[in-house]
Amino acid sequence: xxxxxxxxxxxxxxxxxxxxxxxxxxxxxxxxxxxxxxxxxxxxxxxxxxxxxxxxxxxxxxxxxxxxxxxxxxxxxxxxxxxxxxxxxxxxxxxxxxxxxxxxxxxxxxxxxxxxxxxxxxxxxxxxxxxxxxxxxxxxxxxxxxxxxxxxxxxxxxxxxxxx
Amino acid sequence: xxxxxxxxxxxxxxxxxxxxxxxxxxxxxxxxxxxxxxxxxxxxxxxxxxxxxxxxxxxxxxxxxxxxxxxxxxxxxxxxxxxxxxxxxxxxxxxxxxxxxxxxxxxxxxxxxxxxxxxxxxxxxxxxxxxxxxxxxxxxxxxxxxxxxxxxxxxxxxxxxxxxxxxxxxxxxxxxxxxxxxxxxxxxxxxxxxxxxxxxxxxxxxxxxxxxxxxxxxxxxxxxxxxxxxxxxxxxxxxxxxxxxxxxxxxxxxxxxxxxxxxxxxxxxxxxxxxxxxxxxxxxxxxxxxxxxxxxxxxxxxxxxxxxxxxxxxxxxxxxxxxxxxxxxxxxxxxxxxxxxxxxxxxxxxxxxxxxxxxxxxxxxx
Numbered sequence: 276x277x278x279x280x281x282x283x284x285x286x287x288x289x290x291x292x293x294x295x296x297x298x299x300x301x302x303x304x305x306x307x308x309x310x311x312x313x314x315x316x317x318x319x320x321x322x323x324x325x326x327x328x329x330x331x332x333x334x335x336x337x338x339x340x341x342x343x344x345x346x347x348x349x350x351x352x353x354x355x356x357x358x359x360x361x362x363x364x365x366x367x368x369x370x371x372x373x374x375x376x377x378x379x380x381x382x383x384x385x386x387x388x389x390x391x392x393x394x395x396x397x398x399x400x401x402x403x404x405x406x407x408x409x410x411x412x413x414x415x416x417x418x419x420x421x422x423x424x425x426x427x428x429x430x431x432x433x434x435x436x437x438x439x
Numbered sequence: 440x441x442x443x444x445x446x447x448x449x450x451x452x453x454x455x456x457x458x459x460x461x462x463x464x465x466x467x468x469x470x471x472x473x474x475x476x477x478x479x480x481x482x483x484x485x486x487x488x489x490x491x492x493x494x495x496x497x498x499x500x501x502x503x504x505x506x507x508x509x510x511x512x513x514x515x516x517x518x519x520x521x522x523x524x525x526x527x528x529x530x531x532x533x534x535x536x537x538x539x540x541x542x543x544x545x546x547x548x549x550x551x552x553x554x555x556x557x558x559x560x561x562x563x564x565x566x567x568x569x570x571x572x573x574x575x576x577x578x579x580x581x582x583x584x585x586x587x588x589x590x591x592x593x594x595x596x597x598x599x600x601x602x603x604x605x606x607x608x609x610x611x612x613x614x615x616x617x618x619x620x621x622x623x624x625x626x627x628x629x630x631x632x633x634x635x636x637x638x639x640x641x642x643x644x645x646x647x648x649x650x651x652x653x654x655x656x657x658x659x660x661x662x663x664x665x666x667x668x669x670x671x672x673x674x675x676x677x678x679x680x681x682x683x684x685x686x687x688x689x690x691x692x693x694x695x696x697x698x699x700x701x702x703x704x705x706x707x708x709x710x711x712x713x714x715x716x717x718x719x720x721x722x723x724x725x726x727x728x729x730x731x732x733x734x735x736x737x738x739x740x741x742x743x744x745x746x747x748x749x750x751x752x753x754x755x756x757x758x759x760x761x762x763x764x765x766x767x768x769x770x771x772x773x774x775x776x777x778x779x780x781x782x783x784x785x786x787x788x789x790x791x792x793x794x795x796x797x798x799x800x801x802x803x804x805x
Contacts, residue, residue, distance in 0.1 A: 281627035284600065284635035284645045314632045315786045317744075318491040320499030336493050337786030356499045358489035359633025381613055398642035414501075416489070433640045 285396045286311060288429040296429060297344050299367060306349040306366035306376065310340050311432075312359065324356040354378050355416040364418075365428045373428035374407055379419040384409055385436045393423045393431035402427045406434065445471040445519065447552040447757055448536060450526045450699065453481020454505070454743045455735025455750035456556035461512035462754030462772075466763040471548070473521045473538055480506030481558055483743060485581040487613075488606050491631075492744040492783065502743065503585070509747075529553065529703035534730060552730050552760070554753045555700050556746075559693035559714065559736035564598070567653035573660030577607040577690035584614050592686025596663050597621040598651050602630035604690030608638045611688075619684055622649040622665055624672065631788075651687070652679060660687055693740045700737070704728050706804040712795030713739030719804045722777070724753040727804035732757065741792055748780045 280290050288296075290313065297307040310321065310330070319332040321340050329346035330353060332338050354362045354376060364376035385391070385406045393402040404423035411417050421434045447463055449456045452474035463470050478484060486502020497505050521540050528537045534553055538546045561576040563569070575583075575591055577599070583589040595616055597608045600623035608618045621638070626648050628635045639645055648668045655662035667678035693714060700718035701707060705726035708719045717738050724732045732753040735746035752773060759769040784792050 280632065282647055284628040284632065284647070285639040286632065286636055311636070312633065316491055316631055316633075316788055317493070317783045317786050318498060319493050320489075323494045324499065335785065336782050337789075356489075357633075358491050358499055359631065360637045361633040394640055394642065396636060396640045398640055398644075432636075433642075435642070 320356045373425045376420040379417045391434035394433040448550040451556035452479035455746040457509040458747040458750030459754040464514040464517040466758040485585040496744040531704045555733045557696040557737045562692040596684045599690035600628045605630040605634035624650040723756040
């Protein structure tokens with residue numbers, strides 16, 4: 276673990292590494308998870324909850340998860356099951372935007388059409404966007420999806436909902 | 440003296456104590472469980488976040504849901520629960536125990552086997568005005584907020600970036616409070632990066648190498664002054680910053696609650712990696728006093744997941760001594776639990792614990 280990351284406490288997308296992002300041609304086809312889990316901790320609900328067996332942690336529970344994107348059905352269950360809220364899903368659209376799905380545990384839940392400020396991993400506003408869907412999950416980690424300009428798909432990780 | 444029909448006393452109904460009860464009742468052993476809280480679960484009852492670990496240790500399940508799941512494992516006919524009750528003393532040589540039951544009357548019992556699963560208590564740090572109203576331990580904030588639905592304040596300063604400080608900051612955000620800043624005296628964040636990431640991306644500034652110098656206010660907290668620390672942990676003059684907050688939340692570590700074990704005559708040992716002073720124990724979780732076992736944070740500050748396994752180990756080892764299960768069956772279950780414990784501790788966050796256990800094993804009081 277890079278000490279610098281522990282010092283600042285958050286990840287820049289470069290810290291996550293390009294190899295942990297699905298290739299752009301893949302996320303033009305379907306929404307895929309970005310697993311922002313770079314620290315070896317004893318944890319594997321992503322693996323055990325994936326109905327397709329696409330995510331593998333393996334024998335040592337401290338190992339980092341790896342996703343086989345070809346098996347992934349874009350169901351989003353991993354987003355809601357990760358205790359670290361560290362799995363996001365991204366999809367690039369034909370019109371040059373990106374739909375980012377994030378785990379959501381803040382009430383009141385946003386509504387479709389709400390405008391938001393797209394915050395990066397440091398909590399800085401970097402763009403604006405619109406909520407496209409809310410999937411309510413009964414174990415209370417919901418999935419909120421928002422649309423932003425495609426260039427921000429690697430960086431926006433929170434939606435700060437604007438007052439209506 | 441009360442003549443008892445109980446085989447074992449379990450003190451503390453948190454993750455370790457409940458798991459001990461589960462294993463004991465599975466072997467047909469009658470248990471008296473004494474817990475100070477109104478409901479069982481210990482600290483689990485305020486943990487609204489999902490747990491790490493593996494499925495068999497309730498990974499991905501919120502802490503608040505775990506006590507019910509553990510109680511489903513317990514045969515109610517074999518367990519008697521004294522809630523809102525406290526064990527006030529264990530007296531050698533016969534392990535006579537005084538219990539302040541229901542905060543009303545004192546009962547005296549005697550047990551051949553006792554499991555101490557009393558958990559840990561929060562540390563406090565020194566700074567000017569640290570006795571002002573509005574200064575809380577993170578555990579107290581969680582109790583107020585998550586158990587009783589009371590918000591302790593509007594604008595918070597969080598002190599300490601271990602997992603508890605990070606998690607409670609997130610819970611404060613969920614409750615609608617504003618965490619204006621999180622400071623950490625060490626040069627880096629102590630907790631899991633995923634916990635830090637989720638509050639930082641929501642806009643909570645985290646400042647490392649920073650401590651609290653004083654709380655401002657006369658009747659209650661009105662603010663705080665923080666100061667930066669150099670690499671030798673000395674305050675850097677001129678880096679003082681004033682921050683306007685109404686609540687200061689301290690999350691500066693836990694210390695094992697081992698006093699009952701000391702009272703019972705258990706030998707203690709100082710192991711920094713396990714949280715300081717702890718009762719010595721062997722790999723069966725038995726202390727230096729025959730028949731007294733200890734499990735969970737009371738014998739080393741760690742995670743709920745490892746506390747649960749230690750509780751199971753203590754229960755199984757007692758079942759083995761009482762010959763309520765074949766030695767072979769017991770040993771198999773014990774080995775399974777020891778393997779899970781090793782797995783949990785095998786990552787970088789387990790290194791400290793493993794080092795502590797190594798020191799513990801280097802000493803014998805048997």
